[in-house]
Amino acid sequence: MKNPSTYLKMRVLSWSFTSFIARSCNLGAINNAPGETQQERIHNVADILWTDDDGNSRKFTWRTIYTWHYRYKNHGVTGVEPSVRKDKGNTRKVSPEQLVEAVNQVLHHFKKVKSYNKTDVYRKIIEEGIISRIDLAATTFYRFCRDYGILSATKEESKKRLAFSMKYANDLWQGDTMFGPYISYKGSKIQAKLICFIDDASRVICHGEFFISDSTSSLMSILKSALYKRGIPKQIYVDNGSNYSSRELTLVCARLGCVLTHTPVRDGASKGKVERFFRTVRLNFLNKNLDLSSLDKLNQQFTQWVENDY
Template sequence: MDESMRHDIALFRYGLIAPLVNGQVEPKTYLKEVSERVHHVPHQGDKRIAAKTILDWCTRYKKGGFDALKPKRRSDRGHSRRLSPDDEDHILALRKEHPTMPVTVFYEHLIEQGEIPKNHISYFTIYRLLKKHNLVGKEILPMPERKRFAYDQINELWQGDLSHGPTIRVHGKAQKTFLIAYIDDCSRLVPYAQFFPSEKFDGLRIVTKEAVLRCGKPKRIYSDNGKIYRSEVLQYACAEMGITLIHTQPYDPQSKGKIERFFRTVQTRFYPLLELNPPKSLDELNERFWKWLEEEYHRKPHASLDGKTPHEVFQS
C-alpha cells in the first residue's frame, strides 16, 4: 500500500471519528448509527465498520495524531497473501474483458461468479493487483449527506465559499476578482474574507489561516464541492487541527444559506460604494472591504440575531 492510499484511508477514518473527538455527538447513539451503515472506504470498497474499531481509531488518534490513523505497512509488500500466480493471471484476464468497470463492481462480480470465495479474498487484495498492472479506473464516490444547521455557540461551524467579485481596472487593464470568505454560523461574524485575482487554492489557504488566527478554531467547516475545498491539503490541515470538514451536495446553494446571504449583502451594500470611487488596485479593494466589514457589517444589527450585531454575539 503506497503512502497516498494510506493517507486517503486515514482521512476517511478521521471523518468517522471527528464528531466523537470533538464532542459533537452522544457516543453511544452515534456509534450505533455509524456501525449500522455501509461505508465506501477508499481503495477498499463498501463495508461496515464496527463500533469497537471506531473507538480504537479514536484512541490511536488521541495518542498519535493523524499519522496514527494510517494503516500499518505490510512486511510482504508487493505480494498477495492469498492469490496464487495462476489466480492472479486469471483475474487479470477477466479484468481485461471489463477494463472500465469500477473496481468495487468488478470485485462483487468476481464473488457472484464464484471466481473468488466470499470473505476470503479482500477487496484491497484485488485492488492492489489491478493497480499494480495499471488496470484501475476512476470510481464514483457516494453523494455527501445533506446537513441542517442551528448552532447556538460560536465556532461550532463556519460556512465557507467563493464568490465572483467586481472587475477592477489596474493600469488600464480589466482584472477579475474573487471573494473567499468564512462566516460563523452562530454569530454571522466573518472570521476573515479577502479578494483574490484567481480561484486557486492559495487564496483559501490564506483565508483559512487568517480566520483561525483571528477567531480561533471551528469544530466544523461546511463548504461546497469546489475544487479548492476538495483539496487534499485542506483535508489534511483540518485533520491535523481536529476540524470536521463537511461538503454540500452539488448544485445545492440553499444548504449554505448564511454565506450566500452574506455575499448578497456585500453585493448590495458594499459594491455600490465602489461605483462612486472605483479602486485602483487589488490592495485598495481589500483595504476598503475590510474597513466596511469591520465598521459596517459587523457593527450593524442583524435581523436574525434579535437586533444584536455580529460583533456583539461573537464577543458574548
C-alpha cells in the first residue's frame, strides 16, 4: 500500500493537535479528538479508521502521528510531504505531459485501424513533426508509455470509465492541463497552457484559461475563479503533476473542506471528462482561425467559444 498523502496526514493532524494546527495553519473549524491531554488525544486518534485518497481504509500508530507532528512543527507542510526524487519521470527535453499531448494529437489516425502498437504511434508523432527524433528517442517513448500507462487502457476499461458519473453538480470537479497553441509573448513564440476544471455530473466548465506556464500560481488563479463561479465542490480530482500535488492546493482544499484526490499512478485516462473536453477544444476551437498575437486575445476567444459554442 502506498504512503499516505500530505492531505491525509493533515487530516489526521487536525484531529490530533487541533489547537496547534489551527494557530499555525489557520485551517478553520476542525473537529477535536476526545481526551484531556495531547497524549490521550493522539492515542484515541490512533484507533480511528481513515479513508485515504484511493478509498482504502487506513490506521496509523500513535508513534507515526507523533512523528508527523514533530516534522510539521519544525518544517511546516514541507515536513510531512512525501520524499520524491525531483527528477523522477523526467527527461531532459520532453516532459511526460508533452508526451501525453503528442500521443493524443495522433491517436485519431488509428481510429479505423484494427490493431496498432507503440511503434506505430511513435513513428506518427515523428512524421507529424510534433516532437523531433532528436528530442525523443524510441526507447524513451516506450519507457514513458510503460511508466505512465500510456496506450495501455483496454476497450473494456474505457467502457467502464465512460459509465462512471457523479449524480449531482459540485459532487466532483476534474482538473487538468492541456498544451495549446504557440502565441506571441515578449517578442518570441511560447506555447500556451490551458488549465481547466470541469464538473463531473453536468460537464459544465467551472473555469478554463490559458497561461504562459503550468505553475502553481496559475492553478491557484484558475481555482479561485472557478470557486467564485460555481461554489465549493465536495471533491477535486487531479493528476500527480507538481502543481496539482503542491502544498498550496493541499492547504486550500483542507481549509475549504474539499477532498483532494489524485489519479492512480500510470492512469491518466481516469480523468475522462476533462480529457474529452480537451479533445473537443483541439477539434472545434484550435482549428479555428485564431488571433494568437497575445495571451489576452487567445483567452477572449476561448471564453467566447465556451459560452456560445461549447
